[in-house]
Amino acid sequence: MNLSRRSLLAAGTGAVAATAASSPALAAGAGRTGHPGGRRLRTGFERLADDGYGILDGERVGMVTNPTGVTRDVRHIVDVMHADERVDLVAVFGPEHGFRGTAQAGGSEGRYDDPATGLPVFDTYRQSGQALADIFTEARVDTVVFDIQDAGARFYTYIWTLYDCMVAAELAGKRFVVLDRPNPVSGRSAEGPVLHKEFATFVGREPISQAHGMTVAELARLFNAEFLKRPVELDTVLMSGWRRDEFYDASDLPWVPPSPNMPTPETALVYPGTCLFEGTNLSEGRGTTRPFELLGAEGIDRRWAEAANELGLPGVHFREAYFAPTFSKFQGKTVGGVQLHVHDREAFDAVATGIGLLVTAKRTWKGFAWRGDHWIDKLTGSTQVRTMIDAGADAEDVVAAWQGELAEFRAVRRRYLAYR
Numbered sequence: 001m002n003l004s005r006r007s008l009l010a011a012g013t014g015a016v017a018a019t020a021a022s023s024p025a026l027a028a029g030a031g032r033t034g035h036p037g038g039r040r041l042r043t044g045f046e047r048l049a050d051d052g053y054g055i056l057d058g059e060r061v062g063m064v065t066n067p068t069g070v071t072r073d074v075r076h077i078v079d080v081m082h083a084d085e086r087v088d089l090v091a092v093f094g095p096e097h098g099f100r101g102t103a104q105a106g107g108s109e110g111r112y113d114d115p116a117t118g119l120p121v122f123d124t125y126r127q128s129g130q131a132l133a134d135i136f137t138e139a140r141v142d143t144v145v146f147d148i149q150d151a152g153a154r155f156y157t158y159i160w161t162l163y164d165c166m167v168a169a170e171l172a173g174k175r176f177v178v179l180d181r182p183n184p185v186s187g188r189s190a191e192g193p194v195l196h197k198e199f200a201t202f203v204g205r206e207p208i209s210q211a212h213g214m215t216v217a218e219l220a221r222l223f224n225a226e227f228l229k230r231p232v233e234l235d236t237v238l239m240s241g242w243r244r245d246e247f248y249d250a251s252d253l254p255w256v257p258p259s260p261n262m263p264t265p266e267t268a269l270v271y272p273g274t275c276l277f278e279g280t281n282l283s284e285g286r287g288t289t290r291p292f293e294l295l296g297a298e299g300i301d302r303r304w305a306e307a308a309n310e311l312g313l314p315g316v317h318f319r320e321a322y323f324a325p326t327f328s329k330f331q332g333k334t335v336g337g338v339q340l341h342v343h344d345r346e347a348f349d350a351v352a353t354g355i356g357l358l359v360t361a362k363r364t365w366k367g368f369a370w371r372g373d374h375w376i377d378k379l380t381g382s383t384q385v386r387t388m389i390d391a392g393a394d395a396e397d398v399v400a401a402w403q404g405e406l407a408e409f410r411a412v413r414r415r416y417l418a419y420r
Contacts, residue, residue: 040241040252041182041239041240041241041242041250041251041252041253042239042240042241043179043180043181043239043253044147044178044179044180044181044217044236044237044238044239045069045071045077045147045179045237046071046072047237047238047239047240048179048237049080052086053081053084053086053087055177055235055237056087056088056143056145056177057086058088059088059142059143059175060088060090060140060141060142060143061081061087061088061089061090061091061141061142061143061144061145062089062090062091062092062093062136062139062141062143062144062145063077063078063081063089063091063092063093063144063145063146063147064092064093064095064124064144064145064146064147064148064161064162064165065077065078065092065093065099065146065147065148066094066095066097066098066099066100066101066148066158066258067099067100067101067256067257067258068148068149068181068256068257068258069147069148069149070254070256072253072254074254074256077147078092078099078114078117078119079116079117082117082119089119090119090120090139090140090141091119091120091121091122091139091140091141092114092119092120092121092122093121093122093123093124093135093136093139093144093165094108094109094121094122094123094124094125095108095124095125095148095157095158095161096108096125096157096158096161096259097259097260098123099114099121100114101257101260105259105260105261105286107125108123108124108125108126109121109123110123111123120139122135122138122139124161124164124165125161126202127164127168128164128167128168129164129167129168129171130168130171132164132165132167132168133168133169133171133172134172135168136168136169136172136174137172141174142174142175143174143175143176143177144165144169144174144175144176144177145176145177145178145179146162146165146176146177146178146179146216146220147178147179147181148161148162148181148216148258149181149184149256149258150181150183150184150215150216150219150258151184151185151258151262151268151271152183152184152185152211152212152213152268152271152272153210153211153212153268153271153272153275154192154195154203154204154208154209154210154211154212154272154381155203155204155210155275155378155379156258156259156271157202157203158216158258159212159216159219160202160203160204160205162178162216162219162220162223163205163206163223163227164205166220166223166224166228166232166234167228167232169232169233170228170230170231170232170233174232174233175232175233175234175235176220176232176233176234176235177234177235177236177237178216178217178220178234178235178236178237179217179237180215180216180217180218180236180237180238180239181215181216181239181253182215182239182242182246182248182251182253183213183214183215184247184248184255184265184268184269185211185247185248185265185268185269185272185350186213186244186245186246186247187213187214187215187218187244187245187417187419188213188244188245189211189213189410190208190209190211190212190213190214190406190409190410190413191209191210191211191213191272191349191350191351191352191406192209192210192211192272192351192380192402192406193209193210193351193380193381193382193384193385193402193405193406194207194208194209194210194381194402194405194406194408194409195207195208195381195382196381196382199377199378199381199382201378203378203379204378204379204381205227206223206226206227207381207409208222208409208413209406209409209410209413210272210351210379210380210381211272211350211351212413213244213413214413214416214417215239215242215418215419217236217237217238217418218416218417218418218419219416220234220236221234221236221416221418222412222413222415222416225415225416226412236418238418238419239419242419243419243420244417244419244420247265247269247345248265248268249265261286261291261292262291263289263291266293266342267290267291267292267293269342269345269348269350270292270293270340270342270350270353271292271350272350272351272354273349273350273351273352273353273354273355273357274292274293274295274340274350274353274354274357275292275354275379276354276355276358276376276379276380276385277295277354277357277358278371278375278379279370279371279374279375279376279377279378279379279380279386280358280361280368280369280370280371280376281297281329281367281368281369281370281371282295282296282297282300282329282337282361282368283295283296283297283323283325283328283329283330283335283337284329285323285325286325286327286328286329287325287326287327287328287329287331288323288325288326290339293339293340294321294323294337294338294339295337295338295339295340295357295361296321296322296323296330296335296336296337296338297329297330297335297336297337297365297367298330298333298335298336298367299336299365299366299367300335300336300337300361300364300365300367301320301336302320302336303364303365304318304320304336304337304338304360304361304364304365305318305319305320305321305338306320307360307363307364308338308356308357308360311356311360311395313349313352313353313356314344314347314348314349315342315343315344315345315346315347315348315349316340316341316342316343316344316348316353317340317341317343318338318339318340318341318357319338319339319341320336320338321336321337321338321339322334322335322336322337323335323337338357340353351399352395352399355385355389355395355398355399356395358385358389358395359389359393359394359395359398360395362389370386374386384398384401384402385398388401
């Protein structure tokens with residue numbers, strides 16, 4: 001089936017009603033197996049390739065991607081595009097952890113030539129503004145294309161790589177194209193506190209909620225219309241066959257860890273809440289086979305799991321657990337804590353669960369402390385969570401405190417949702 005540019009692109013600056021998700025004519029995988037209801041999800045890249053890369057015709061292309069940019073048979077899209085004469089791929093831009101994924105958290109691969117393709121790979125990690133625009137100019141690209149699997153949380157840095165690249169593309173006079181992939185924890189709702197601008201960092205540039213409930217293409221539209229001082233020339237290639245209430249396993253797509261400590265979609269499910277423990281002196285499970293599902297510290301015993309279970313949080317049970325991280329906090333030491341067991345992901349609220357765990361950890365373990373740099377404020381987006389917990393607030397009171405700003409964000413978010 002041939003798709004025109006108008007139908008393939010879900011009009012990056014136009015109305016969201018005319019989308020691939022809602023148009024039967026664009027349901028490229030309809031009737032195929034491997035997806036509930038006989039649908040088959042097709043990613044933005046699959047639809048771009050099916051159309052012969054028509055929207056990139058005659059342009060020098062640079063890809064912002066990482067190991068998650070793969071086809072259904074797990075070939076990297078850069079390798080696929082480089083071998084295809086229909087697209088002129090001339091550069092790759094690597095985010096945190098790098099293009100091929102060789103770096104740990106807080107690291108990147110630097111500038112090098114990719115051994116597999118010979119393409120120049122430029123390092124975008126911690127680059128923004130004019131410095132990043134200069135990289136796009138140096139790479140001599142006409143269009144920058146973004147294709148990275150997100151995890152669904154505000155503090156997962158790839159969405160801010162997206163944001164920074166959009167800003168830089170506008171400064172450099174480049175077109176920007178976003179190839180969409182599923183939100184692995186579904187797009188049902190936005191949850192959690194909204195970032196206050198004075199707390200903006202690379203784990204949150206703009207005022208969105210902690211669990212945003214959007215895809216990267218939807219976020220790109222929101223960023224372009226609401227936050228960029230000068231909008232970039234933006235096109236978004238939407239998926240077909242994706243529904244907002246679906247988790248990643250409904251996609252029939254392979255899961256490639258988007259970062260070393262995001263090994264499974266189950267990790268992504270709890271991450272918007274338990275990543276808050278990065279702002280404390282407890283281990284968030286880095287250095288174990290269950291990062292963000294295991295939490296603990298020396299001196300914690302069964303009382304934490306008991307207190308957490310007494311909260312009656314929906315969709316999750318807590319088990320007393322002991323583990324010895326191989327790196328990061330408490331490396332090589334046996335610590336006590338909890339393991340999260342999500343038994344009903346439809347009912348589970350990761351952010352509210354994270355707050356409940358912070359409250360009960362502080363009440364049951366006298367060694368509890370925030371990181372000295374108040375990193376928790378950067379993660380939650382303000383001082384509110386930290387100061388309320390320090391003042392002895394119950395978990396439900398902390399969650400109630402952000403509902404007003406969350407309602408305002410949800411109203412803004414609704415204007416940019418492209419799928420039902």
